Amino acid sequence: MSKPVMVRIRKNANQLSPAERDRFTTTLAKLNDQGAGLFKDFREMHRQQLALAQAHGAPGFLSWHRAYLLDLERELQRLDPSVTLPYWRFDQPAPNLFTADFMGRSGALGNVSFSGTNLLRQWQTDGAAGVTREPGFNVQTGRANVINQAITLLLGGDRPNAIFDTGTDQDGFDEMEFNPHGNAHTSFTGSSYIRSRGTAPRDPLFFLLHCNVDRLWARWQWFHNRFDGTQPNTFFFRGSATSTPHTDIGHNLLDTMWPWNNVTGFPRPDNAPRTPFPQVATATAPGPAPTVGDMIDYLGFLNAQSDMNFAYDVPFGVAPT
Numbered sequence: 381m382s383k384p385v386m387v388r389i390r391k392n393a394n395q396l397s398p399a400e401r402d403r404f405t406t407t408l409a410k411l412n413d414q415g416a417g418l419f420k421d422f423r424e425m426h427r428q429q430l431a432l433a434q435a436h437g438a439p440g441f442l443s444w445h446r447a448y449l450l451d452l453e454r455e456l457q458r459l460d461p462s463v464t465l466p467y468w469r470f471d472q473p474a475p476n477l478f479t480a481d482f483m484g485r486s487g488a489l490g491n492v493s494f495s496g497t498n499l500l501r502q503w504q505t506d507g508a509a510g511v512t513r514e515p516g517f518n519v520q521t522g523r524a525n526v527i528n529q530a531i532t533l534l535l536g537g538d539r540p541n542a543i544f545d546t547g548t549d550q551d552g553f554d555e556m557e558f559n560p561h562g563n564a565h566t567s568f569t570g571s572s573y574i575r576s577r578g579t580a581p582r583d584p585l586f587f588l589l590h591c592n593v594d595r596l597w598a599r600w601q602w603f604h605n606r607f608d609g610t611q612p613n614t615f616f617f618r619g620s621a622t623s624t625p626h627t628d629i630g631h632n633l634l635d636t637m638w639p640w641n642n643v644t645g646f647p648r649p650d651n652a653p654r655t656p657f658p659q660v661a662t663a664t665a666p667g668p669a670p671t672v673g674d675m676i677d678y679l680g681f682l683n684a685q686s687d688m689n690f691a692y693d694v695p696f697g698v699a700p701t
């Protein structure tokens with residue numbers, strides 16, 4: 381018996397073909413539609429303090445951002461089914477990414493310029509044209525100021541390998557929210573959009589940065605076999621009668637996540653820009669109101685129904701490097 385599948389593969393942005401690169405930039409530009417398009421909801425979800433609290437500084441960080449990226453990717457695929465989110469491997473030089481044909485070239489004062497064939501040249505957000513981005517590293521030869529992938533994959537080794545620790549210290553895989561994730565953001569200086577959480581989604585590069593954060597989690601999951609959310613070593617805060625709940629709503633395994641759950645009002649924001657989670661013909665997961673735990677078994681290893689129809693290009697069947 382066999383079943384036809386088309387898994388959408390997310391690739392290293394630095395290695396995309398010109399055609400793949402152009403399809404991605406064109407589709408993202410269309411989704412933004414010079415600031416008037418549906419993309420503005422994705423900025424809104426990552427702007428105000430209450431929205432940011434739903435997604436950061438607590439155990440749901442990785443699950444929330446996995447859902448956020450997949451939501452965006454599905455919207456892009458509605459416009460062009462061949463597009464997937466590329467990832468910026470920020471611990472390696474990516475000279476092909478910081479070009480006028482792709483994410484743009486930073487000039488004086490962080491003004492980013494695009495080539496005449498790159499539709500991102502029309503980029504506008506919140507009434508402002510263009511992107512402000514000042515790399516604090518040499519984009520030709522250097523890399524972001526982050527710990528490398530091999531070190532990242534060993535984070536949380538003493539818990540052992542719990543996705544999030546018991547709350548008394550920072551020694552689980554959750555450390556990665558700070559380094560490499562936070563360090564990748566702060567590898568840009570001055571008034572770079574991507575440096576601050578509230579403005580980061582105004583820079584298209586933000587989504588490539590987060591795609592790599594998600595890829596690192598995926599690789600860590602594979603390396604340590606962490607696909608079963610009911611195991612404390614995969615996710616500590618169960619939020620059930622038999623385990624310690626995390627005090628922040630939206631950060632327990634069984635909590636549904638804003639905005640897809642359409643639950644509003646303090647401590648959640650007053651509106652839910654994206655609800656329900658988009659459903660597609662190629663995958664049954666996640667459902668319209670994903671929980672933190674729903675995002676963990678994204679390849680359907682434990683339950684075929686959990687397959688979300690995305691994967692990363694790097695073969696995970698070898699020792700991490």
Ligand SMILES: [Cu+2]
Pocket residue numbers: 426435436445577
């Ligand atoms: Cu974020």
